[in-house]
Amino acid sequence: MNFLDRFISSWQKFRKPGYYEEFDYAWTMTIDLDRCTGCGACVTACQAENNTPIVGEKELAKGREMQWMRIERYWEGEYPNARLSFIPMLCQHCDSAPCETVCPVSATYHNQDGLNTQIYNRCIGTRSCAVYCPYEVRYFNYNDHHWDSPLDQQLNPDVTVREKGVMEKCTFCVQRIRQAKDHAKDDGRRRVQDREVQPACVQTCPSEALVFGDRKDTNSSVSKSMRDPRAYHVLEELNALPSVVYLKKVATDA
Amino acid sequence: MASSAIGLFHDPDSALEAAGELMSAGFARPELQSPIPLHGVEAVLGPKKSVIRRFTLFGGLFGAIGGFTLAAGTAVLYLHPAGGRPIIAIPPFLIISYEMTILCGILATVLGFLISARFPAIRERIYVPEAAVDKFVVTVPCETSEHSDRAEAILRDAGAEEVRHLREDGS
Amino acid sequence: MRDEKQELQYSDVNDDVVRSLVVTGRNYYIALGLAIFVTLACFFFPWFYQLYFGIGAAGNNHPAVWGTYLASFIFWIGLSHSGTLLSCVLHITNSEWRKAMYRSAEAMTLFSLLVAATMIMVHVGRPWFIHWAVPYPNQMELWPNFRSPLMFDVMAVTTYLTGSLIFIYMGSIPDFAAVRDRTTGWRHHLYVLLSLGWRGTDTEWHRLGWAYTFLAVLIIPLAVSVHSIVSWDFAMSLVPGLHQTIFAPYFVVGAIYSGTAGIVTVMYVLRKYMNFEHYITKLHFDNLGKLLIVLSLIWTYINVLELFTGWYSGTSTEYEQLNYKLFGFYAPLYWEMILFCAAVPLLMLSRRIRTSFFPMLLISIAINIGMYTERFLIVATTQVRQYLPDRWGTYVPSLVEISIIVGSLALFITLFLVFVKIFPSVSIYEIKETMDTPKKGKPEWQAAQ
Numbered sequence: 001m002n003f004l005d006r007f008i009s010s011w012q013k014f015r016k017p018g019y020y021e022e023f024d025y026a027w028t029m030t031i032d033l034d035r036c037t038g039c040g041a042c043v044t045a046c047q048a049e050n051n052t053p054i055v056g057e058k059e060l061a062k063g064r065e066m067q068w069m070r071i072e073r074y075w076e077g078e079y080p081n082a083r084l085s086f087i088p089m090l091c092q093h094c095d096s097a098p099c100e101t102v103c104p105v106s107a108t109y110h111n112q113d114g115l116n117t118q119i120y121n122r123c124i125g126t127r128s129c130a131v132y133c134p135y136e137v138r139y140f141n142y143n144d145h146h147w148d149s150p151l152d153q154q155l156n157p158d159v160t161v162r163e164k165g166v167m168e169k170c171t172f173c174v175q176r177i178r179q180a181k182d183h184a185k186d187d188g189r190r191r192v193q194d195r196e197v198q199p200a201c202v203q204t205c206p207s208e209a210l211v212f213g214d215r216k217d218t219n220s221s222v223s224k225s226m227r228d229p230r231a232y233h234v235l236e237e238l239n240a241l242p243s244v245v246y247l248k249k250v251a252t253d254a
Numbered sequence: 255m256a257s258s259a260i261g262l263f264h265d266p267d268s269a270l271e272a273a274g275e276l277m278s279a280g281f282a283r284p285e286l287q288s289p290i291p292l293h294g295v296e297a298v299l300g301p302k303k304s305v306i307r308r309f310t311l312f313g314g315l316f317g318a319i320g321g322f323t324l325a326a327g328t329a330v331l332y333l334h335p336a337g338g339r340p341i342i343a344i345p346p347f348l349i350i351s352y353e354m355t356i357l358c359g360i361l362a363t364v365l366g367f368l369i370s371a372r373f374p375a376i377r378e379r380i381y382v383p384e385a386a387v388d389k390f391v392v393t394v395p396c397e398t399s400e401h402s403d404r405a406e407a408i409l410r411d412a413g414a415e416e417v418r419h420l421r422e423d424g425s
Numbered sequence: 426m427r428d429e430k431q432e433l434q435y436s437d438v439n440d441d442v443v444r445s446l447v448v449t450g451r452n453y454y455i456a457l458g459l460a461i462f463v464t465l466a467c468f469f470f471p472w473f474y475q476l477y478f479g480i481g482a483a484g485n486n487h488p489a490v491w492g493t494y495l496a497s498f499i500f501w502i503g504l505s506h507s508g509t510l511l512s513c514v515l516h517i518t519n520s521e522w523r524k525a526m527y528r529s530a531e532a533m534t535l536f537s538l539l540v541a542a543t544m545i546m547v548h549v550g551r552p553w554f555i556h557w558a559v560p561y562p563n564q565m566e567l568w569p570n571f572r573s574p575l576m577f578d579v580m581a582v583t584t585y586l587t588g589s590l591i592f593i594y595m596g597s598i599p600d601f602a603a604v605r606d607r608t609t610g611w612r613h614h615l616y617v618l619l620s621l622g623w624r625g626t627d628t629e630w631h632r633l634g635w636a637y638t639f640l641a642v643l644i645i646p647l648a649v650s651v652h653s654i655v656s657w658d659f660a661m662s663l664v665p666g667l668h669q670t671i672f673a674p675y676f677v678v679g680a681i682y683s684g685t686a687g688i689v690t691v692m693y694v695l696r697k698y699m700n701f702e703h704y705i706t707k708l709h710f711d712n713l714g715k716l717l718i719v720l721s722l723i724w725t726y727i728n729v730l731e732l733f734t735g736w737y738s739g740t741s742t743e744y745e746q747l748n749y750k751l752f753g754f755y756a757p758l759y760w761e762m763i764l765f766c767a768a769v770p771l772l773m774l775s776r777r778i779r780t781s782f783f784p785m786l787l788i789s790i791a792i793n794i795g796m797y798t799e800r801f802l803i804v805a806t807t808q809v810r811q812y813l814p815d816r817w818g819t820y821v822p823s824l825v826e827i828s829i830i831v832g833s834l835a836l837f838i839t840l841f842l843v844f845v846k847i848f849p850s851v852s853i854y855e856i857k858e859t860m861d862t863p864k865k866g867k868p869e870w871q872a873a874q
Contacts, residue, residue, distance in 0.1 A: 003327075003330075004558075006330055007326070007327070007330050007342075010329075010330045010333060010341050010342065011340075011341070011342050011400035013341075014333075014335065014340050014341035014342070015341075015342075017336075017338065018338075019335070020335070020338065027313045031672045036346050059481070062483070062484075062486050063486030063818050064486045064487060065487065065488075065818075068506075070815075072815035072816075073815065074814065074825065084498065089813070089815075095338050096337055096338035096339075097336070097337050097338070098337065098662065098663050099337075100337040101336050101337035101570075101572050101573060101661075102569055102573050102575060102661065102662070103336075103569055103573060103575075104558045104569055104573045104575035104576045104579065105554075105557045105558055105567075105569055105570065106336070106567070106568075106569065106570040108336070109334050109335060109336045110335045110336060110337070110338070122557070123550070123551070124549055124550065124551045124555055124557060124558065124601070125480070125489040125549050125550015125551045126548070126549055126550070126575060127485075127550065127574055128491075128573075128574075128658065128662075129492060130487075130490040130660050131490060131491055131808060132662045132663065134663045134664075134784060134811065134812050134813075135812075135813065136487070136488050136811060136813060136816040139487060140485075140487070140490055140550065141479070141550075142479050142480050142481035142485065143478060143479040144478075144479060145482040163477035163552030164478075164480070164481070164509075164550070165479060165480065165549075165551035166550065166551065167550075179804060184411055186743070192549075224575075233525060235812055235813075238663055238812075241338065246732075256645075265862065265863035265864055266862055267861070267864070285627065285628070286626060287624055287625045287627075288627070288628040288630070289435060289599075289603070289625060289853075289854055289857055290854050290857045290858050290862070291630040291631075291633075291634055291858070292627060292630070293853075295627045295631075299627070300506075304631070304632065304635045305638060306632065306635045306636050307635070307639075310639050310643075313598070314643075321580075321747040324560060324571075324752050325571035328560065328569075328571065329568075329571060331566070331567060331568065332567060332568065334570065336570065336572065337572075339572060339790035342574050346571060346572045346573075346574075346576075346577065347571060347572075349577050349580075349654065350571050350577065350580055351576070352574070352650065353581050353647075353650070354580065354584075354585045356584055356585040356588070356644075356646065356647045356650075357453050357461055357580075357583070357587060357588070359639075359643050360584075360587065360588050360591055360640060360643055360644075361587070361591075361646055363636050363639045363640055363643070364591055364595070364634065364636070365784040367595070367632055367633065367635075367636035368621075370498050371628065371633070373621040373622060373623075373678040374621040374622055375621065375622025375623075375624075376622075379622065379624060380604050380624075381624045385624070385625045386439070386599075386602055386603040386606055386625060387435060387436050387439050387603070387606075388434065388435030388439075388857075388863070404844050419814050420644045
């Protein structure tokens with residue numbers, strides 16, 4: 001169709017709020033804080049799967065950690081009555097992501113899977129997305145990284161290694177999602193089955209606190225998990241419409 | 255032979271007076287050269303129209319429509335949903351359109367200025383260097399030597415400090 | 426030695442300006458050499474180091490991903506608002522006192538914008554791809570994201586740069602013509618080209634007058650929009666402390682404020698070292714001082730408003746921001762900013778101080794230091810104290826960053842020093858307009874001969 005037709009149809013299709021509902025999938029993750037033990041296995045798994053750089057002691061001391069998934073810790077009170085609350089925080093893949101609108105070169109956008117993706121090749125490193133993200137889950141490559149042997153043999157060939165000057169963040173292991181969709185297409189199925197694809201963190205969690213799936217499928221485990229009465233979003237008042245649902249911790253101190 | 259009579263004056267009032275008298279004596283419209291913009295020129299030599307206005311207007315309109323088209327058109331060429339916002343988002347694109355209005359308005363004004371003032375000057379034109387310092391100069395084209403004598407008389411009457419004749423061949 | 430301006434003749438103005446262009450003393454070469462050396466050593470060398478090693482050379486970390494480079498960018502764009510905006514506004518209002526100083530003020534605008542553009546290149550993580558932010562048809566069939574505030578920035582600053590360049594050039598065409606006649610060699614050829622064959626005919630003056638007025642009318646809304654757009658880089662984020670509607674007026678007022686202070690500094694230097702004592706007088710400093718007082722009061726008002734709205738909002742994040750800004754790690758810088766930008770300028774309420782040159786220089790430098798601190802605080806205190814307390818941190822600029830700040834100032838000075846020797850730094854024909862036009866009859870000095 002000619003340009004004018006395309007113009008008018010884009011205008012109409014993309015003006016109403018919630019047009020993401022018409023996309024192919026809506027990948028969602030629930031994190032059950034009652035089950036989460038704060039062990040950090042998800043952090044390690046993510047680092048192993050996604051070739052996240054090991055920044056080293058000196059850079060870490062400057063505050064330049066690179067962990068796409070982090071366990072936030074909040075202490076209350078003093079010893080011996082100190083209490084620790086923790087919460088795993090990763091990219092929330094917000095539907096109204098503040099970070100997506102600000103990238104001047106469109107290096108981050110919402111793809112057909114409902115994921116907030118980062119295109120490493122296009123990123124010029126203005127770092128405005130990191131400022132705009134209220135969850136502060138975006139990490140910038142301040143230096144070129146190297147992996148001491150034999151760690152360089154552990155790198156995942158499905159994921160690129162980012163150079164300096166590029167922003168990165170959790171992608172819900174988009175490489176695994178792609179593979180799952182490819183398998184589904186090869187099998188002649190139209191959709192990926194429930195629990196067929198799991199990001200590294202979900203796969204590794206020993207207490208099964210993380211559940212991942214497509215919330216457009218109302219029978220999937222993640223949809224059932226989302227309907228739990230304890231469900232909430234972090235920083236819900238900011239209206240970023242995150243795709244990560246947390247289940248509030250109600251375990252008593254018995 | 256065709257030449258130009260050039261009169262150098264000390265002050266702008268005498269120069270304007272001389273120009274007025276030259277015009278009423280039937281000469282072609284004289285040209286005034288001065289180091290500062292003069293007031294009262296239009297009263298003596300007739301009104302001037304400025305076409306620069308039209309350039310600015312059309313430049314601004316072009317920029318306004320062009321800016322919006324650039325932003326909205328390129329957004330549609332490669333669909334890139336971001337932040338749940340519409341693909342053709344009005345407030346940001348209006349800002350782009352505003353900036354382009356001003357940019358194209360500025361460029362069009364410059365173009366209008368260059369065209370209407372006939373810049374840059376490729377061929378040599380009559381120029382008196384003292385006009386850039388402190389003298390006010392009246393130049394008038396004369397067809398015959400009789401005309402140039404009359405022009406000289408008028409200029410001296412009005413108080414010219416110096417009168418030169420510049421023939422077409424440059425002497 | 427001439428004593429009063431009334432005895433200045435038109436030809437003296439030409440003489441002075443041509444002399445300022447052509448006669449170069451040893452001090453100038455020393456100053457230029459020093460400026461170039463500091464630029465290379467403090468700006469380009471650390472920048473190349475950073476290009477090689479990554480932004481890690483700066484003091485940025487997570488959460489403070491924006492640092493002094495962006496603060497400097499905002500500062501230099503703010504400084505640029507003085508010249509052209511002020512010049513246009515004063516032109517529209519037909520004010521006389523602008524005429525001696527606006528040429529250098531506009532030059533200041535132009536060079537501030539250029540330095541701001543280089544600061545963006547230093548700030549960005551992969552500057553070799555920064556051309557992707559410019560809309561041009563390419564093989565990737567990709568266009569920049571026009572919904573982004575940073576793209577508004579690109580368009581606005583480009584337009585402002587073009588507009589400033591054109592504005593200063595158009596205003597200088599008659600001056601190029603005047604100096605063209607009295608110079609030789611490469612200067613003569615340069616001015617022949619630049620003056621486009623200007624002769625000073627009434628037609629040409631008429632056209633120039635109209636074009637100049639239209640440009641001034643176009644540039645005023647442009648300048649207001651440019652710094653509003655720059656403020657929206659911050660204000661459109663969700664960061665508490667940045668996400669405020671007051672940011673657009675705040676930045677515009679701050680820009681005009683710091684820019685006018687910059688003009689005072691530049692005027693002092695020009696007056697002293699280029700022998701322009703007759704053209705830049707106490708009147709100019711007096712009027713600039715009055716303008717600075719008004720801007721200082723507005724600036725103080727907006728800061729008080731920010732404190733008030735932060736307190737009135739009652740939300741924990743805004744409260745925390747205010748608390749941190751006033752009493753946290755950066756508190757000394759905050760109070761220094763208040764001292765230099767709100768308290769010290771009140772000295773200018775006294776007419777004696779406004780008309781003394783050296784105190785005005787000191788006050789203007791203090792204002793600019795305070796304004797730079799303000800930009801730095803906007804960037805530093807807000808990012809490190811956002812919604813999630815686990816992510817609070819601190820940001821301290823590294824040596825590379827401090828060196829680049831110093832180097833950017835040296836770059837600006839270098840550009841300005843080159844400017845004063847190529848452009849007539851005082852507008853010849855406008856000065857002549859402020860002087861009495863010659864009247865009929867022989868003047869006294871001629872009659873006395």
